[in-house]
Amino acid sequence: MTLKNRASQSLSLNEGERLREAALFAVCNGWPFNRHVTIHFAQLGIYRPHRALTRFLKRVGDWVRQRSGQPPAYVWALENPEADFGKGGIMSIS
Numbered sequence: 001m002t003l004k005n006r007a008s009q010s011l012s013l014n015e016g017e018r019l020r021e022a023a024l025f026a027v028c029n030g031w032p033f034n035r036h037v038t039i040h041f042a043q044l045g046i047y048r049p050h051r052a053l054t055r056f057l058k059r060v061g062d063w064v065r066q067r068s069g070q071p072p073a074y075v076w077a078l079e080n081p082e083a084d085f086g087k088g089g090i091m092s093i094s
Contacts, residue, residue, distance in 0.1 A: 011077065019075045026073035033073070049078055 011019070026033060039056070041049040053076065064072040 019077070022073075022075045029073070031070065031073040033075075053078065 023033065039053075041047070041052055046052045057072075057074070057076070060074070061072040064070065
């Protein structure tokens with residue numbers, strides 16, 4: 001997904017479809033999502049959520065590859081980061 005400098009109230013139909021397709025791809029390849037993570041960035045004092053999420057996903061990927069020998073599969077969304085100072089990141093990981 002591309003980063004946009006605007007907040008929205010919900011995911012667009014296209015964004016929702018891409019999340020669904022990513023989840024279906026993971027399941028069809030034997031990587032069903034089996035973890036759910038919520039990060040409240042502002043509560044952690046992190047006010048650049050995109051950068052923090054990128055670093056987190058890098059570490060998650062390293063951890064998944066080390067444990068399973070497989071590449072990570074995940075979907076994620078940030079909850080209105082500009083309007084709420086990075087309230088939360090939500091992801092499902094296999």
